[in-house]
Amino acid sequence: MPSFTCKDIGMDCNLETSASNEADLEKKIGEHARSAHGIKTLDKDMWKKIKKVPR
Numbered sequence: 001m002p003s004f005t006c007k008d009i010g011m012d013c014n015l016e017t018s019a020s021n022e023a024d025l026e027k028k029i030g031e032h033a034r035s036a037h038g039i040k041t042l043d044k045d046m047w048k049k050i051k052k053v054p055r
């Protein structure tokens with residue numbers, strides 16, 4: 001199951017989330033970034049960091 005923590009990308013945040021597939025996870029990360037960090041859109045560099053994180 002793909003998962004993500006904000007700490008993985010250097011955010012000072014305790015979010016840990018997972019989803020049944022990558023598309024759902026990306027949606028969750030996008031929503032969290034917007035609501036918790038005020039990031040409206042995650043740019044390509046950010047996604048590269050996210051994808052690089054070992055799962």
Ligand SMILES: [Zn+2]
Pocket residue numbers: 006011013014015032036037
């Ligand atoms: Zn966060």
